[in-house]
Amino acid sequence: MKILVTGYTGQLGYDIVHQGLQLGLNMVGIGSKDIDITNKEAVFQYVNKVKPEAIIHCAAYTAVDKAEDDKDTCQHVNVNGTNNLAEAAKEINAKFMYISTDYVFSGEGQTPFKESDETSPIGHYGRTKLEGEEVVKKLLNKWFIIRISWVFGINGNNFVKTMLRLGETRDELNVVGDQVGSPTYTSDLAKLLIEMIKTDKYGIYHASNEGFCSWADFAQEIFRQANIKVKVNSISTEEYPTRAVRPKNSRMSKQKLIDNGFKPLPKWQDSVERYLKQLTQEVK
Template sequence: MKILVTGYTGQLGYDVVHHGLKLGLNMVGIGSKDLDITNQHEVFDYLKKMNPDAIIHCAAYTAVDKAEDDRNACWNVNVEATKNLAQAAKDINAKFMYISTDYVFNGEGESPFKETDKPNPIGYYGLTKYEGEQVVQQLLVNWFIIRISWVFGINGSNFVKTMLSLAESRNELNVVNDQIGSPTYTLDLVRLLIDMIQTDKYGIYHASNEGFCSWAEFAKEIFRQANIDVKVNSISTEEYPTRAVRPKNSRMAKQKLIDNGFIPLPPWQDAVGRYLKELPQEVK
């Protein structure tokens, strides 16, 4: 099975490719330097020549705050590029997996959002990711949409690395405690994605490590497991204003994974421990 992975230089795409290679799959990872996915003709030509059996579309414009002002770039990557890839996948009859986000929801309430709940994004980034979901569903039959949240991996920047870096110069940090979600370790996630892409169990899924926490609780667990003495002060979203509004409730129900025979990801605390052991020493 030949699998094309976009966003190879990012956290998730990098791990998808390397895990697939370990399993003996024919993985091809591409970044923006390899292919301009916003260019329709380039995409069509590239995919026609490569003719993959499946595409895992990890590439995305993910700078949530910057997206509020840099709207054209965000739209082109998250919507137009997705349209180009989906149409090309249709032409070559390839399976298509679109990586989406918890930001498609409005973050209201305290109940986990189900796969069938209607998205209602409150920020421009979330809006473009939801538009990308709709493009995939309109153009294709053989599609997977995987909504993920709070991702951390070896390749690229993330919350865990940021906390460890800040701890080098500070012994006290203020972290938001009223945004609740599930951290997601890329190594756990990619095992699921590669298992799933080899099936025909199409549809919308939610995928993250098990359990919920606030960003402040996440930070405390990082420092606890890393044996770093840093005081974490819990603050409200209003005390930490950002350009883009963040959903306060990013809990996602994952019943569809279970219903379709997929193994849920391990608890997020366990994932943090394994991740800290994997991190290069210089990062710590």
């Protein structure tokens, strides 16, 4: 199977390509330097040349705070770029997998959001990702929409790497404790997405590692497993203001994965353990 993966230079795209190669699949990974997805002609030309059987669209404008001030660029990448790729996929009858986000929801309450729940994004980034979802549903028949959260992987910056870096020089940190979600290891997620793209079990899914925690809980677990002595002070969202509003509830139900015969991802604590080992091996 030939799979085109956008956003190859990001955390998830990188892992999808490498997992696919290990499984003997024909993987083609592209980043923004290879192709500008907002250029329709360039997208059509490239997709028609490569002729993949499936496209996994990971590329996105993900700078949540910056998006509030750079709305046009965020819109072009997340909506127009998705539209161009979806139209190109339709032309060659390729399966299409769109990577979305927990930010399409309101972030209110404490109940895990189901795939069928009403969407109500609270920021520009979330709005553009939701518009991307609508584009995919409108244009295509063979589509997957995968909503993910709190990702960390080997290729790029993430919360785990930030905590480890701060832990080298600080003995105390303030971390938000009233935003709750599921940390997600891109290596685990990549395996699931490749398994899914081989099927015709189309639709909207939520995919993240099992279990919920706050950012403060997440930080404490990172330091515990890395054997770094840092005191984590749990603070409120209001005490850590950001340009874009963050959802307090990023819990998502993954029941649909199970109902369709897919195995849930491991617990997030287990994924942190394996990720820290991977980081250690990369340094050697």
